Amino acid sequence: MLLRKILLPLGILLSTPVFVFAKEGGIDTGDTAWVTISTALVMMMTPAGLALFYGGMSRYKNLLNTISMTLVAYCLASIVWVGWGYSLAFGESSNLFIGNLSHVFLNGIDIHSISGTIPTLIFVLFQMTFACISVAIILGSAVDRMKFSSWIIFTILWVTFVYTPVCNWAWGGGWMHKIGALDFAGGNVVHINAGVSGLVLALFLGKRKGYGRKAMIPSSVTFTALGAGLLWFGWFGFNAGSALAADGIAASAFLVTNTAAAMAGLAWLFIEWKHSKKPTLLGLASGVIAGLFYGNPKQVWIQFLSIVGTIAFSAAATVIVILITRMLTNGIRVERDNELAGLDNALHGERAFEIE
Numbered sequence: 001m002l003l004r005k006i007l008l009p010l011g012i013l014l015s016t017p018v019f020v021f022a023k024e025g026g027i028d029t030g031d032t033a034w035v036t037i038s039t040a041l042v043m044m045m046t047p048a049g050l051a052l053f054y055g056g057m058s059r060y061k062n063l064l065n066t067i068s069m070t071l072v073a074y075c076l077a078s079i080v081w082v083g084w085g086y087s088l089a090f091g092e093s094s095n096l097f098i099g100n101l102s103h104v105f106l107n108g109i110d111i112h113s114i115s116g117t118i119p120t121l122i123f124v125l126f127q128m129t130f131a132c133i134s135v136a137i138i139l140g141s142a143v144d145r146m147k148f149s150s151w152i153i154f155t156i157l158w159v160t161f162v163y164t165p166v167c168n169w170a171w172g173g174g175w176m177h178k179i180g181a182l183d184f185a186g187g188n189v190v191h192i193n194a195g196v197s198g199l200v201l202a203l204f205l206g207k208r209k210g211y212g213r214k215a216m217i218p219s220s221v222t223f224t225a226l227g228a229g230l231l232w233f234g235w236f237g238f239n240a241g242s243a244l245a246a247d248g249i250a251a252s253a254f255l256v257t258n259t260a261a262a263m264a265g266l267a268w269l270f271i272e273w274k275h276s277k278k279p280t281l282l283g284l285a286s287g288v289i290a291g292l293f294y295g296n297p298k299q300v301w302i303q304f305l306s307i308v309g310t311i312a313f314s315a316a317a318t319v320i321v322i323l324i325t326r327m328l329t330n331g332i333r334v335e336r337d338n339e340l341a342g343l344d345n346a347l348h349g350e351r352a353f354e355i356e
Helices: 001-013 029-057 060-090 121-142 148-171 175-179 187-205 221-243 248-277 281-291 296-329 335-342 343-348
Strands: none
Touching: 029 060, 029 121, 029 221, 060 121, 060 148, 060 281, 060 343, 121 148, 121 187, 121 221, 121 335, 148 175, 148 187, 148 296, 175 296, 187 296, 248 281, 248 335, 335 343
């Protein structure tokens, strides 16, 4: 009787699926669960975190336009990625510059496909969130003055012809991968790529009307601070999830991400406090986001080559994308009257706030 009382609960415990963590068919359930969660975290960074972060820094008359452009960028990039972006980035190819079209609309990928220790479908989604936030980051260079139609065309072309090649170079077996360049969580693929493209787009668009002569007050520092918090939270999936496994590397990336954001936020706060005599919430939030970015002498040279290659390609390819977009939409900048009046009402027929 005593033996049965001991063995019966033990047998139930051991046979319950929730306690089964062993690999089955090449899939590690722990890794899969972590990357799935990380995918959701990175997804939240674009339509929630970045939308609020950029929206709050825009003027009140352009708040809804900024959020709309962020959301439409996420939707468009998602479709492009599933349609042909993933295939161009990760389709096996004999060349070192771009993948192939073997996985167009995820052809050849089903619920049984495995990438490493996780289902390929989860890997596709995780990589999709990187493509989405990359193009959305560029939006910060175009707020207040780019046509909505031009932004739609630009997003489709940029993800297809600028993002996917660089992604292939670093993560899909391209030339950066072959020379041993390291890009753990998108230093080249996301940040340098989007940063250079944003600079090029800003140069084409020009300054805001009245820039340097009129005060351009953020519509809501509160929104920006909330957006920064959501981005900080999502960045744990961005960096720690890039390990593609629930292991020590993920734990290290998690710790470093939080520490870097905290230190950068405090550094910006105290420098601003000393310089302007006021510790602002906007400065603290900006510092936090700025902080969210084994070596040997040979590796430094390899990294240098990968960075230069990314900068050169991103700049040149973005110029071409802008020129094509400008041709298709008869210019990429909004009309002067619409810019002065505000794009929320002029383009969308809506207002974020009722101002008396």
